[in-house]
Amino acid sequence: MLVEFILKASTARTDSSFTILDPSSSGRMDLVSRCILATFKQINGFRRDVNFYTILEGPSNPPICIKFIGRELERIPSDELETTFLIKELLEKKQSLPGVYLIKESFEELTTRLAKKKKIFLLNEKGIEFSNIFPMADKDLVFVLGDHIGLNEDKKRFLANLGAIKLRIGPHSYLTSHCIIFIQEEIDFYSTRRTCPSNKVEGTEKGEEEGRMRGGSVNMEKGSQLR
């Protein structure tokens, strides 16, 4: 199973004329950097079974897609500032690094390409409960997320026409990077249970553990309607 995230960064600059210490000058590249770290960073090293795409749509040369391929990465920056610095350098030199590619591809082109082979989900506060994905969680999954502004109605309609399903992760509006961490954690938990069904969380009963999957078996039945 491969998990992929797409972040539509509607204001993030597509040239290098910004200061890494000033998020307002970069069109919120800090948000993009946080999402990259949320996607890959772990306590000891980084995740390889995941890809991250961001479509930068700010001035002066939109759109630009930056693609991070987990299996090809040699390292992940240690913090937000280093990540923003890496993006600035990429935009300046227009040279790819191992596992990091800069491509001229729009949100529509990227999602259309991925939707031909994979199931696309839009993270949206008005979607169905996240646990509905578990019947499909052995397949390659693509999650689309908005930035601080979110997706406009045109983009939501575009994704709906590609067959994307809206998923919500909770009753509030969360930070995009928070949503990525939530998704990774839920899929990790699902994968651990699938590969080792007798796996028990210390100090909990099986029922409690299932409850942890926010809806457990009830929603897995509901999810079959999505196939």
Ligand SMILES: C[S@@+](CC[C@H](N)C(=O)[O-])C[C@H]1O[C@@H](n2cnc3c(N)ncnc32)[C@H](O)[C@@H]1O
């Ligand atoms: C800070 S929110 C953006 C809020 C923005 N006003 C909007 O309407 O999308 C950033 C992104 O995180 C995702 N998100 C935030 N809360 C969510 C929730 N409860 N369920 C699903 N996705 C959520 C959405 O993709 C959203 O575009």
